[in-house]
Amino acid sequence: MKSDPVLDLRHIAIIMDGNGRWARKRGLPRIKGHNAAERSIHDAVEVCGEIGVEYLTLFAFSTENWSRPKAEVSFIMKLLSRFIKGNVDELHRKNVKIRTTGRLSDIPSGPRKDLESAMERTSGNTGLNLILALSYGGRAELRDAFAGIASAIVSGAFQADDISEEMISSHLYNPDVPDPEVVIRTSGEQRLSNFLLWQSAYSELVFTPVLWPDFHAEQLRECLDEYRSRKRRFGGVE
Numbered sequence: 001m002k003s004d005p006v007l008d009l010r011h012i013a014i015i016m017d018g019n020g021r022w023a024r025k026r027g028l029p030r031i032k033g034h035n036a037a038e039r040s041i042h043d044a045v046e047v048c049g050e051i052g053v054e055y056l057t058l059f060a061f062s063t064e065n066w067s068r069p070k071a072e073v074s075f076i077m078k079l080l081s082r083f084i085k086g087n088v089d090e091l092h093r094k095n096v097k098i099r100t101t102g103r104l105s106d107i108p109s110g111p112r113k114d115l116e117s118a119m120e121r122t123s124g125n126t127g128l129n130l131i132l133a134l135s136y137g138g139r140a141e142l143r144d145a146f147a148g149i150a151s152a153i154v155s156g157a158f159q160a161d162d163i164s165e166e167m168i169s170s171h172l173y174n175p176d177v178p179d180p181e182v183v184i185r186t187s188g189e190q191r192l193s194n195f196l197l198w199q200s201a202y203s204e205l206v207f208t209p210v211l212w213p214d215f216h217a218e219q220l221r222e223c224l225d226e227y228r229s230r231k232r233r234f235g236g237v238e
Contacts, residue, residue, distance in 0.1 A: 010178050010181065182227045
């Protein structure tokens with residue numbers, strides 16, 4: 001699949017933030033905000049499919065999120081299972097390949113099996129790669145990459161002097177996935193929160209005050225218009 005020639009986009013990454021605040025503004029429990037977020041995921045997938053984006057990474061659950069109240073974490077894990085089982089048929093029809101990034105072994109067995117089943121079912125699809133970042137942290141990913149490199153050095157596969165940026169990239173969770181051209185964060189917060197730290201070194205960052213449950217196709221297109229207005233120089237000059 002070729003990316004949009006105007007946007008020059010292969011990979012969009014989104015920090016889906018603001019579910020709790022969306023619920024609080026309406027006097028609802030936080031979990032209602034997580035429930036309301038599903039439509040926004042559908043809209044993001046739809047827009048990415050329309051413009052030919054190859055990869056969409058959604059920051060669904062971080063390594064730090066395990067510290068949230070147990071009831072909320074349990075609900076999110078159940079919601080993950082429900083989302084996968086309720087949408088895998090449609091995503092498969094749309095030629096979407098479901099993937100993950102993060103420490104999937106941390107995910108409880110139930111939702112993990114649902115994810116693995118969905119990934120296997122859609123593994124042959126050639127359209128959008130929908131990557132769910134689960135139990136994901138940028139520092140954890142780098143730690144795991146460095147541990148893999150260190151093991152290879154100890155085994156004598158190569159020397160420390162052989163380490164390069166390309167080697168580090170090849171030991172990340174999904175080495176075949178290109179760096180995101182743009183990272184979008186909803187809810188008004190302006191930080192990466194440990195998301196794709198290595199990969200986003202030269203990504204354009206777009207922040208929007210819109211809370212994730214209210215972030216639909218129109219809002220995503222506005223963020224992509226903002227991206228379109230940027231000049232990407234990668235440390236050089238025009």
